[in-house]
């Protein structure tokens with residue numbers, strides 16, 4: 001009920017006519033109802049869950065806000081972003097899927113409240129979330145019980161999320177909420193692939209394949225910031241043009257016959273390739289490497305290669321190296337690197353949270369360049 005409604009109610013009450021009594025009852029009901037719904041809003045939140053329905057497997061639900069326990073904080077999510085993983089999960093192509101889980105691995109927000117053992121000074125801090133859960137003690141590889149925020153642990157596609165305090169990192173000052181939300185998973189995966197496994201440094205020739213990808217754009221920007229000579233591939237000319245505008249030495253369309261020869265000619269061979277597509281194209285990369293070159297891959301969107309040119313690999317001392325996410329220390333280093341180099345995540349589009357299902361559809365279509373972000377308003 002608005003102010004006019006309350007006023008009418010008071011006027012009627014003072015007149016004390018029979019009409020006023022019935023309006024009075026309606027008014028009291030309205031007041032009680034609005035008090036009830038605002039109390040409900042205070043303890044509930046809107047969230048997007050993976051559900052077992054035959055349509056699109058996604059549903060919004062109004063549910064209880066989680067309560068932070070010792071070591072945890074409650075975060076008011078300001079923005080969240082999609083990863084290919086979210087769409088794989090929707091399609092049922094991901095291990096350990098559990099229905100009725102809130103999806104989403106990327107997010108940034110403000111600390112709303114803290115668990116018992118955390119100083120209240122923490123409240124109001126602007127942070128982004130490290131999506132790693134239980135990396136473990138070995139920096140070289142994640143532990144057996146490792147998983148990522150957003151499956152099977154509830155994720156960032158909600159108005160609130162509870163996370164461990166150690167998963168929170170100060171939002172770099174130059175980033176908007178949307179840009180900060182775009183960073184975590186892709187940034188971490190790219191950072192480990194480029195620096196830990198790729199050993200990319202100034203002056204090296206680096207090829208980033210599929211520049212339109214959410215992780216690839218970070219690998220591209222990190223390699224550029226490190227001073228490498230960076231080349232890119234894409235299936236779309238506009239994406240290649242944009243990458244060249246941003247500093248790529250050249251771009252090659254992997255759908256064009258003979259792109260491999262052009263890439264070797266223009267680059268003189270690569271010290272490092274960062275790839276997420278896999279498939280038979282891995283053999284192209286083997287041919288394009290300088291001796292002792294490193295092919296680092298963190299995905300296999302195109303599946304397994306039918307064969308692999310192992311002869312050329314051992315003779316030229318080529319490394320084919322798998323990479324997944326990154327450890328917690330690398331997450332801290334990645335955020336610092338982004339802050340120092342003022343790196344701006346490429347954002348394809350920002351939608352209101354209400355329209356997040358269309359972002360899943362956009363991810364499936366694969367036309368995006370950069371991250372698909374949702375704003376919580």
Ligand SMILES: NC(=O)c1ccc[n+]([C@@H]2O[C@H](COP(=O)([O-])OP(=O)(O)OC[C@H]3O[C@@H](n4cnc5c(N)ncnc54)[C@H](OP(=O)(O)O)[C@@H]3O)[C@@H](O)[C@H]2O)c1
Nearest residue numbers: 084189210211212213214215234235276277298299324325
């Ligand atoms: N291991 C990990 O920790 C980890 C982390 C994140 C992601 N991943 C995996 O890595 C893959 C990419 O993830 P993402 O989030 O970056 O997905 P994404 O944003 O959907 O990017 C996928 C990109 O793959 C590119 N692509 C398609 N066919 C290609 C080909 N033949 N050669 C080169 N590139 C090709 C496309 O680039 P263009 O549009 O430019 O053509 C497309 O934009 C997924 O399989 C994902 O599951 C793994």
